[in-house]
Amino acid sequence: MTDFEERLKNYIDTEEIFQAGDRLLLAVSGGADSVALLRALRSISERWNADYQMEVCHIEHGIRGQESVEDAEFVENLCRNLGVLCKTYSVDALGYAKERGLSVEEGARILRYQKFRELATENQQKIVVAHHGCDNVETMLFQLSRGSGLRGFIGMPPVKGRICRPLLFATRDDIVQYLAELQQDYRTDSTNQELTYARNKIRHQVLPVLEEVNPEAISHMMRSMDLLRPLLKEHYRHVQKELQRAMNPKGELLCDRVRNMEEYLQGEVIHEWVRKHSTHAKDIGQVHIDALVSLLSKEVGKSISLPYASVVRGYEALRYLPEGTEHATLVCGQELSTADAKQRIPQHRFEEAVTFPALEMGQRMELSFDGYQVKLELVERNPEESPKIKEMTYTKCFDYDKIQDIIQFRNRCTGDRIAVMKHGSKKLKDYLIDAKIPREWRDNLILLSDGQNIMWIIGDRMSEKYKVDNHTKRIIKIEIWRNS
Numbered sequence: 001m002t003d004f005e006e007r008l009k010n011y012i013d014t015e016e017i018f019q020a021g022d023r024l025l026l027a028v029s030g031g032a033d034s035v036a037l038l039r040a041l042r043s044i045s046e047r048w049n050a051d052y053q054m055e056v057c058h059i060e061h062g063i064r065g066q067e068s069v070e071d072a073e074f075v076e077n078l079c080r081n082l083g084v085l086c087k088t089y090s091v092d093a094l095g096y097a098k099e100r101g102l103s104v105e106e107g108a109r110i111l112r113y114q115k116f117r118e119l120a121t122e123n124q125q126k127i128v129v130a131h132h133g134c135d136n137v138e139t140m141l142f143q144l145s146r147g148s149g150l151r152g153f154i155g156m157p158p159v160k161g162r163i164c165r166p167l168l169f170a171t172r173d174d175i176v177q178y179l180a181e182l183q184q185d186y187r188t189d190s191t192n193q194e195l196t197y198a199r200n201k202i203r204h205q206v207l208p209v210l211e212e213v214n215p216e217a218i219s220h221m222m223r224s225m226d227l228l229r230p231l232l233k234e235h236y237r238h239v240q241k242e243l244q245r246a247m248n249p250k251g252e253l254l255c256d257r258v259r260n261m262e263e264y265l266q267g268e269v270i271h272e273w274v275r276k277h278s279t280h281a282k283d284i285g286q287v288h289i290d291a292l293v294s295l296l297s298k299e300v301g302k303s304i305s306l307p308y309a310s311v312v313r314g315y316e317a318l319r320y321l322p323e324g325t326e327h328a329t330l331v332c333g334q335e336l337s338t339a340d341a342k343q344r345i346p347q348h349r350f351e352e353a354v355t356f357p358a359l360e361m362g363q364r365m366e367l368s369f370d371g372y373q374v375k376l377e378l379v380e381r382n383p384e385e386s387p388k389i390k391e392m393t394y395t396k397c398f399d400y401d402k403i404q405d406i407i408q409f410r411n412r413c414t415g416d417r418i419a420v421m422k423h424g425s426k427k428l429k430d431y432l433i434d435a436k437i438p439r440e441w442r443d444n445l446i447l448l449s450d451g452q453n454i455m456w457i458i459g460d461r462m463s464e465k466y467k468v469d470n471h472t473k474r475i476i477k478i479e480i481w482r483n484s
Contacts, residue, residue, distance in 0.1 A: 001047055004170070004178040005040045009048060011169040015158040018126070018166070023053045025125040027116060028079075028086075030058070030071040030187035033130035035078065036175045037167055039184060041128070042082055055125065056086040059115060061093040061108045064190065071187050089115055120162050131156055132167040132175060133222040138202045140225060147286025149271055151236075154229045171218060239268045243276070251277070252317035255296045266293050274306065277320040283307035292318065301436040312436075344393065345437070345459035346482060347444035348372070353410035361474065368483075369409065372446075375479040381472050394481055396456055398466040400474035405451030407476075411443060418454040419465035428454055435460070448478065 001009075012018050026041070028034040038056065045052040058075040060068050072088050079086035097107025116127045131139075136155040143152030158165050167175070179186060210217040246257040246269055253273050258266050267289045274292070275281040284306065291304045295313050303312045308323040354369045359378040367374050378400060416428035432442050437460070448456035456462040458480060468475055 001043065002178060002181055004036075004174060004181075005043050005047075007169060008040050008166060009044050011158075012044075012166050015166075017158055017164050018050070018052065020050050021053065023123060023125040024055070024128050024164075025116065025120045025123070026054055026056045026084075026128045027112070027130065028056045028058055028075050029130075029189070030074045030078075031130075031189055032172075032175055032179055032186045033132055033135075033167065035184060035186040036178050037128065037130040038078070038082070038084070039182060040178070041166075042084065054084050055123070056084055057116060057119060058086060058088045059108075059112045060088060060090045061111070062090060063093055063104060063108065067190065071189075074187050087119075091115065117162065125162075127163045129163060129165055130167055131165045132170045132172060134172045134203075134207070134218055136168050136225060137207070137218050137221045138199050140221065141202050141206060142199060143282075147289075148284075149267065149286060149289065150232055151271075154225055154232055157229070168222075171222075236272070239265070239272050243269050243272050247273070248317055250317075250319075252314065252319050254317045255313070256316070259296050266296075273318075274311075274320070277322070278306070278309060280308045299434060301434055303436070345441065345457075346372075346446055347441055348411075348446050349444050350409070350411050353408040353449075356407035359476065371483050373481055373483060374409070375477075377477045379475050379477065381468065381475050393459060395477070395479040396462050397468055397475050397477050398455060398462070399468050399472040400476040401472070402466050403450045403455075403476075404453075407455070408449050410447055410449055412445060412447060413452065415452045416447070416449070416454055417452060418457070418461075419463045420461075422464050425453070425463075425465070446480075 018024070024041070026034070026038055028038050038054075041052060041054065044050050045054065056075065056079050058072055060072050062068065064071075076086050076088060091108075091111040093104055093108035093111055096102070096111055097104045100107065102110070119125070120127045140152060140155040143155070146152075156165055156168065158168055207218065214220070242261065242265060246254050246261075248254055253270065258269055261269065267286075270292045271284065271289050274284055274288075278284065288304070288306055292311060295302060295304050295311065295318060298313050300313055300315055303310050310321050310323075312319045312321060348370060350369075354367070356367075356376065357365065359365065359376060361378055361380060363378055365376045367376070412428055417425040418428050418431050419425040420431060428447075429442075432445075437445070445460075446458040447454050448458065450466070453465065454463060455466050456478075
């Protein structure tokens with residue numbers, strides 16, 4: 001057994017990556033790393049009686065034409081000579097990436113791991129990939145440059161779920177030397193030299209400079225990551241406990257509980273909360289975490305966009321909405337799905353405003369416009385009764401004596417205002433934005449107006465200015481519904 005194979009066996013045992021007899025699905029591209037992994041595990045399985053049940057999976061991404069075909073043939077021949085079962089699958093990484101607006105590299109990675117997980121789940125296997133120590137240093141530098149937080153310092157773990165990385169102890173030079181000792185050839189991916197990929201820039205431009213500063217730079221960084229891993233593992237146990245305390249039964253993040261944490265812990269808890277929900281956690285950077293910390297103190301309805309998701313500020317908590325999930329819309333103090341909100345907030349385009357007639361005390365009247373029916377009633381308030389009136393979504397009561405102009409149903413106009421508090425008002429435009437009423441709805445909302453003062457946004461809210469109180473003498477009750 002070679003020194004490389006002995007080091008691999010020790011690393012597997014120390015990190016408890018495999019057990020004897022484990023079923024392994026090896027991801028083999030034909031490159032030096034995966035070929036070395038296959039040869040070394042095959043040797044360990046035989047000579048150390050590990051009896052690994054190995055199967056190789058090769059993915060042809062449809063990117064490099066004939067070169068990809070030759071890679072597949074190389075892997076199949078190698079497996080045949082070693083007596084290892086090999087299965088080759090083709091995917092359309094270019095088409096997948098274009099359809100979803102991803103880089104080709106990212107599209108290929110997603111499709112590759114989808115296939116690995118599908119096969120491994122079906123056959124109860126561990127997925128074994130050939131990431132080595134230099135890859136891990138690249139990952140660390142890449143993550144830190146994007147603002148990944150403390151997790152960025154430990155790169156890729158040896159084991160995460162089904163995915164195993166037994167070569168993290170080795171450098172690229174270790175691997176090439178091992179293959180030379182075996183006189184084993186391998187394939188070289190021409191795209192590994194292209195500097196359009198961020199990782200290739202780190203590999204070919206950043207790491208060589210660091211090695212000029214210190215030839216052992218990569219080894220030192222690998223060692224530092226090994227030392228940090230158990231420390232940060234303990235740290236994240238604490239973060240997970242705090243996260244559990246900060247979530248409600250729906251998995252939403254309670255704003256007040258997070259705000260009451262120490263400042264450094266707020267970002268850590270939020271980051272773990274996003275990781276818990278997201279399938280694209282690696283795309284989350286510090287800029288996103290900072291924005292989410294800020295969102296804790298924003299008003300209801302505000303939201304932050306994340307990669308493939310958004311987070312909305314509710315009354316008490318942050319809500320995570322994966323891409324494709326309907327955004328919650330604030331209606332009458334409730335957060336509803338877009339479909340439910342649209343059903344509740346009627347929309348109509350007025351050719352001209354519908355003006356209310358003057359009413360006499362006790363008079364009831366009905367009017368209609370384009371499929372809508374409106375019932376009006378003017379009554380005197382009994383001073384002996386409580387001013388609180390039970391109202392429904394499409395039935396409201398207003399203090400008639402507070403109305404200063406003619407009452408109309410119409411769409412919005414420049415200068416419209418609505419009182420959302422007892423004292424003062426705000427521009428209708430600003431209210432609609434804050435309430436997350438979709439932009440495409442705003443021009444068609446049915447508004448009850450007193451001049452440029454909005455009394456009621458039908459289906460949403462009424463103005464505080466016109467509410468019945470202890471001083472009210474006359475009440476106008478307005479009910480609106482759509483003819484079926």
